[in-house]
Amino acid sequence: MSLHIEKIGQGEPLVMIHGWGMHSGMWMQARDLLSQHFELHLVDLPGMGHSDNIDVYNLHTIAEKVAQEMPANAYLLGWSLGGLIATKIALITPIKKLILVGSTPCFVARDDWQQGMPSDVFESFFAGAMQDYQGTMNKLLALIAMGSGNARATSKILREALSLRPAPHQQGLLGALDILRTGDVRADLPSLKMPTLVIHGTHDKLASLSAAEWTAKTLPNAALLTLPSAAHEPFISHPELFSQKVTEFLHL
Secondary structure: OOOOOOEEEEEEEEEEEEOOOHHHHHHHHHHHHOOOOOEEEEEEEOOOOOOOOOOEEEEEEHHHHHHHHOOOEEEEEEEEEHHHHHHHHHHOOOOOOOEEOOOOOOEEEEOOOOOOOOOHHHHHHHHHHHHHHHHHHHHHHHHHHHHOHHOOOOHHHHHHOOOOOOOHHHHHHHHHHHHHHHOOOOOHHHHHHOEEEEEEOOOOOOHHHHHHHHHHHHHHOEEEEEEEOOOHHHHHHHHHHHHHHHHHHHHH
């Protein structure tokens, strides 16, 4: 299968990877701003948006698939689950710069990692996704927007964007959730030497700020940008500021 990748704009290539249960239409608030400076490659992950599902759904196979279809030596940006996948891609193929948005190298808490989501909370979410996709998505969209300062408007934009493309394949949803459950790239971060920007909303309810701080400290060549009054989706709640900071970092 081939991935659906929308290409828009002119300039150096910037590959953008969305989060769980979403699709590349989620970038619409920042897309027009960023496409003035870059050739955007907006990826629909397997089983989501307009991309077909893939038989083997794990972090390595998804990263390999995106790496095969993205332009060489591109800038790479990942949000949430997309940040975990982008990190894995950066380990297996050369990229110029890396941007991680609302992301964490290990999503679920472990004995040696308290910055993640409590495992019982995650397992409850996993069960909900299997039994009631729409109800689970409604809760997720509310959590994504919560704390952004304009949560109601942000949640409306998320819902409208999500409705523009087909509902995800269940196998893709569950496979991507399993990546969040098992994915752990903490030990790999010191080997990533490329310039990296870690962007995190101070009011993020899904990925902890402490995880972003740890990531920025552990990566050899990283900076942390915190966005006050932003939550898990700063590219929707603060598109102008988000696009400005991304452009400034990539043009350094």
